[in-house]
Amino acid sequence: MGGEYCGRVPVRPRIRPDVLLAVMAGGAVGAGLRALLLLPAAGGGRTEVVAITLVENVVGSLMLGIVVAILGDRRPRLRAFAGTGVLGGFTTYSTFAVQTVQLTVPPTVDAAAAALLLALASLLLGLLAALGGLAIGRRLTGARPGSDAPREAE
Structure with missing residues (x-):
């Protein structure tokens, strides 16, 4: 029945090392950008910091929608770097x-x-920004809503 057991269990990594490195590098860039945006509010009141966090999250949702719509499942390292990481x-x-x-x-x-x-x-x-980002990304690539593939020439 099947092959002979050799004492090893094949292990397939859940994430490729190159993709993990892309996420880590992107995360450093994204966290650094977030910290830079908070610098003007240093020493300021709580309201400024809360407002900056709100703007960062909304802008990030918009940009993630664009990245996901443009890249889909293609270019996994770039998507990992830009989406999950940055x-x-x-x-x-x-x-x-x-x-x-x-x-x-x-x-x-x-x-x-x-x-x-x-x-x-x-x-x-955040939800509206993500929806807008997906729409913008689809428009930029010519993809149909609900599809990761660019539209065929008609």
């Missing part, structure tokens, strides 16, 4: 979550309303 490092869900909770300190009705507004704005604007 834009994954540039955007930050954890900072958004912590900032949203921090807005509720001290716990007042106004603070809770501000936190809820930030959460809803982040979710809605």
